[in-house]
Amino acid sequence: MATSNRSSVALPESFSDGDIEFWLRKYELCSEANEWKEDIMLKRLPTLQCGKAFAVFERLEGEQKASFKNVREALVAAFRGDATGMHIAMMEFRKRERKPEEDIQVFAYNLESLLRRAMPKLGANERDILLKQQFIEGINPALKKELLQQPKISYGETVSAAQQLDLAIKFSSNDSVSHINQTTASSTASRYQPES
Numbered sequence: 070m071a072t073s074n075r076s077s078v079a080l081p082e083s084f085s086d087g088d089i090e091f092w093l094r095k096y097e098l099c100s101e102a103n104e105w106k107e108d109i110m111l112k113r114l115p116t117l118q119c120g121k122a123f124a125v126f127e128r129l130e131g132e133q134k135a136s137f138k139n140v141r142e143a144l145v146a147a148f149r150g151d152a153t154g155m156h157i158a159m160m161e162f163r164k165r166e167r168k169p170e171e172d173i174q175v176f177a178y179n180l181e182s183l184l185r186r187a188m189p190k191l192g193a194n195e196r197d198i199l200l201k202q203q204f205i206e207g208i209n210p211a212l213k214k215e216l217l218q219q220p221k222i223s224y225g226e227t228v229s230a231a232q233q234l235d236l237a238i239k240f241s242s243n244d245s246v247s248h249i250n251q252t253t254a255s256s257t258a259s260r261y262q263p264e265s
Contacts, residue, residue: 162187
C-alpha cells in the first residue's frame with residue numbers, strides 16, 4: 070500500500086485488471102484505516118482505477134453508482150463474468166509455479182486467487198482438488214516428492230505440510246552451509262599456522 074505525502078493517507082496501488090475482490094478488500098481496509106465514510110469511499114474509488122477497471126466504473130449508470138456497495142457488486146460482476154479474463158486466469162493458474170524465495174502461503178494464495186477468477190462457481194471439493202494438484206505441480210522437486218507420499222491429505226493440510234517441509238529444508242541447508250564454512254575456516258587456519 071502506498072502512502073500519500075500530504076496527509077499520510079493509506080492507499081492501495083492503482084488497479085486496472087486482475088483480482089478485483091482482493092483489490093477491493095485492500096481498498097476497504099485503507100478506507101477503514103483512514104476513517105472514510107461510504108460517500109468518501111465512493112468519491113475516491115475511481116481515482117485509484119485505470120484501464121479496464123476505470124472503463125467499467127465509467128460505464129455504470131444511475132443506481133449502480135448510488136452506493137459503494139452497488140459499485141462493488143457491479144465491479145465484481147464485471148470482472149467475474151469476463152470469459153476472456155476467466156480463460157487467461159485459468160492459463161495462468163495452470164502454468165503458475167512457485168517463484169524462488171516465494172513464501173509458501175503467498176504461492177498458495179496466488180493459486181487460490183487465479184482459480185477463483187478462472188472458475189468462480191466451482192464447488193469446494195473440486196476447487197480443493199485442482200488447488201492441491203497445481204500446488205504440488207508448482208513446487209520444487211524435493212517438496213513435491215515429500216507431498217506425493219501423503220495423497221490423502223486435504224489442500225489446506227498440503228499447504229501446511231509444505232510450509233513445514235520448506236522450513237526444514239531451509240534449516241538443514243543453512244546447517245550444511247554453516248558446517249562447510251566451519252570446515253573451510255578450520256582448514257584455512259591450520260594451513261596458515263606457523264610451523265614449530
